[in-house]
Amino acid sequence: MPDLIGTKTRDLLERGLSRFRGGQAYALRAAESAKLGFQPPMQLIVDRAEGDFVYDLEGREIIDFQNGWATNPLGNCHPEILEVVQAAQKRYGFHWEHPLRVPVAEAIAATMPEGALPRFSFEVSGTEAVESAVHAALCHTGRRTIIAFASSFHGEGLGTKLISAYNSDNYVGLEAWSGGVIRAPFPHSSVLPPGLNHAQYQDYCLWYLEQYIPKHVMAADNIAAVLIEPALAEGGNWIPDPTFLQEIRGICDRQDWLMIADEVLTGVGRTGRFWAVEHAGITPDLMVVGKHLSGGIEAFAGFAARDDILGNNPKATGGSTFAGTPAGCAAALKTLEIIERDDVLSHAQRLANIAEVSMADWAARYDIVSEVRGLGLLLGVGFGQDEETGVLLARSVRDEMLKRGVWALCDFEPQVRLYPALTMSPEVLKAGLAGMEEAIAAVSSSGPTVGDYPAMPNGNVGF
Numbered sequence: 001m002p003d004l005i006g007t008k009t010r011d012l013l014e015r016g017l018s019r020f021r022g023g024q025a026y027a028l029r030a031a032e033s034a035k036l037g038f039q040p041p042m043q044l045i046v047d048r049a050e051g052d053f054v055y056d057l058e059g060r061e062i063i064d065f066q067n068g069w070a071t072n073p074l075g076n077c078h079p080e081i082l083e084v085v086q087a088a089q090k091r092y093g094f095h096w097e098h099p100l101r102v103p104v105a106e107a108i109a110a111t112m113p114e115g116a117l118p119r120f121s122f123e124v125s126g127t128e129a130v131e132s133a134v135h136a137a138l139c140h141t142g143r144r145t146i147i148a149f150a151s152s153f154h155g156e157g158l159g160t161k162l163i164s165a166y167n168s169d170n171y172v173g174l175e176a177w178s179g180g181v182i183r184a185p186f187p188h189s190s191v192l193p194p195g196l197n198h199a200q201y202q203d204y205c206l207w208y209l210e211q212y213i214p215k216h217v218m219a220a221d222n223i224a225a226v227l228i229e230p231a232l233a234e235g236g237n238w239i240p241d242p243t244f245l246q247e248i249r250g251i252c253d254r255q256d257w258l259m260i261a262d263e264v265l266t267g268v269g270r271t272g273r274f275w276a277v278e279h280a281g282i283t284p285d286l287m288v289v290g291k292h293l294s295g296g297i298e299a300f301a302g303f304a305a306r307d308d309i310l311g312n313n314p315k316a317t318g319g320s321t322f323a324g325t326p327a328g329c330a331a332a333l334k335t336l337e338i339i340e341r342d343d344v345l346s347h348a349q350r351l352a353n354i355a356e357v358s359m360a361d362w363a364a365r366y367d368i369v370s371e372v373r374g375l376g377l378l379l380g381v382g383f384g385q386d387e388e389t390g391v392l393l394a395r396s397v398r399d400e401m402l403k404r405g406v407w408a409l410c411d412f413e414p415q416v417r418l419y420p421a422l423t424m425s426p427e428v429l430k431a432g433l434a435g436m437e438e439a440i441a442a443v444s445s446s447g448p449t450v451g452d453y454p455a456m457p458n459g460n461v462g463f
Ligand SMILES: Cc1ncc(COP(=O)(O)O)c(C=O)c1O
Pocket: 125, 126, 127, 128, 130, 153, 154, 155, 156, 229, 233, 234, 262, 263, 264, 265, 266, 290, 291, 301
């Protein structure tokens, strides 16, 4: 087993190996990788979470940039959110027909750009919310296909696996089901075709979307919508130029396609504005929300839409049993209230400025760093000159960070992603970034130490 943080963690993970999905694959790959001198990524199990920190099973205090997979805008276990969640649970238990839905829908509508998306559909998870939004777009237009982007991630349901283009393994086994999804290139600066600079590649992506697809892939009048993450989150916190989103808005208008923004991860302040589309000054026709609205405590997701799209669209049903639980609605309402009351976005912007300054010269100082990216507190550091080495370097840096008491995300991408709480104390942010820089320096000297492992089969803890 891996060089884990401590024996309690190791014991629990070992028990999970025989219970969870992928346990055999993990053990096999671990043995192969060990022969090559690599170790598996270190794992962390949260024993307790409070404010800017988590505490592992051995009681170590760890700075939390992992943020419950970017679900926690106000710090761990925010007492006010806990209080309203517990009060809602005590009062309503679970009933679908509770009184908090209306004020939540009103509060969310008030945040929408130009107040243009007044209707809301409650869903359980971001996954379900994306699927439901796509269905609403298909039903509204009477068309059969949608366009999604390379490296995007929209969830783990059947529909969202088909839609996401995280990598080509995404739809293995599902090929025959994916006829309704057209995938378009997304202009990453780190994945440029030979001979093109970034601006030229962005132009190519836009040309492909507006010219190539309608001519060679699918008739424009059979395309219902373009679904886009305003920044590729799971794809490595890659942030497009605002002109890319503006152009897509223009293409959708010219082609009569709906624009669906998936703000499950980028929304509710993560990028320094309430919604990431605000950086580009555009309004989508549907917007998918989730994660942060949970206040880090209780699941909440859904999608907002134009009145004409969702006001009278009887075939576009949605909202399963646990969509919009009383506790989830209470968490969302309180989160929105606190963000406004405490001017959380201004604090987040101050933190973003600190991060920008701290990370400014990393790409110049460390050969292994290919790129530092940031928009608000959506922060990412890219590693290596090619994807394969980059993944190993990124995972090794994440390991070294963990050894220094800083927890960040690195899934299967050649990046380490950071999601500090929007309310994190500046001192903790600085300490976490200093730990990350030390980790980068250590891996710069040692080279990659962590092998190419599948996800740890313990409910994905750790990456
Ligand atoms: C952009 C985006 N959309 C959708 C989802 C799926 O949300 P959930 O995991 O809540 O189902 C995610 C999850 O990471 C996401 O990042």
